[in-house]
Amino acid sequence: KQAGFATVAITGKVGVEGYLHALGADRVIERQHLDLGGKPLEQALWGGAVDNLGGEMLTYLTRTVKPWGNIACIGLAESPLLNTTVMPLILRGVSLLGIHSVEVPRPWRLKLWERLAGEWKLPDLKGRIVKAVIGLEEVPLACKELIAGRARGRYVVGLAGEQLEPPES
Numbered sequence: 001k002q003a004g005f006a007t008v009a010i011t012g013k014v015g016v017e018g019y020l021h022a023l024g025a026d027r028v029i030e031r032q033h034l035d036l037g038g039k040p041l042e043q044a045l046w047g048g049a050v051d052n053l054g055g056e057m058l059t060y061l062t063r064t065v066k067p068w069g070n071i072a073c074i075g076l077a078e079s080p081l082l083n084t085t086v087m088p089l090i091l092r093g094v095s096l097l098g099i100h101s102v103e104v105p106r107p108w109r110l111k112l113w114e115r116l117a118g119e120w121k122l123p124d125l126k127g128r129i130v131k132a133v134i135g136l137e138e139v140p141l142a143c144k145e146l147i148a149g150r151a152r153g154r155y156v157v158g159l160a161g162e163q164l165e166p167p168e169s
Helices: 017-023 053-063 088-093 106-117 136-146
Strands: 008-011 027-030 047-053 066-074 095-098 131-135 152-156
Touching: 008 017, 017 027, 047 053, 053 066, 053 088, 131 136, 136 152
Parallel strands: 008 027, 047 066, 066 095, 131 152
Antiparallel strands: none
């Protein structure tokens, strides 16, 4: 959005439209209302995409990103599989970018964190990212909530005797 693009959030959770708009989405689409199609190329809809799911959603995005668009693949919450053709890559010039952040060299990390805290900083996120500090005994319930798709934000696990404050957003 800060780069001048309209942002569309696709969600599998019902009732989170207001939350996603507050985070900056111009439009929210519930995933169950999305026609994922099945042709090798569908109508070009998106200038680019960030995919957290993998699987069927990532496959859909490869077929619907506009010419020369990029898809940043950052997760595999739905599936590690990708069922696509090379048609979007060749006929539209779509680029699929795998994001691996675990082993990023420290100098790169520092430069990225500087930009995230500076020119890329999102306005007023404090209080919009739901967070909770839980005890170790609460982890199984938190996992059930995450798997069921009812959790939002992040959990921080405090170990016995630790006094933790929720992290800053």
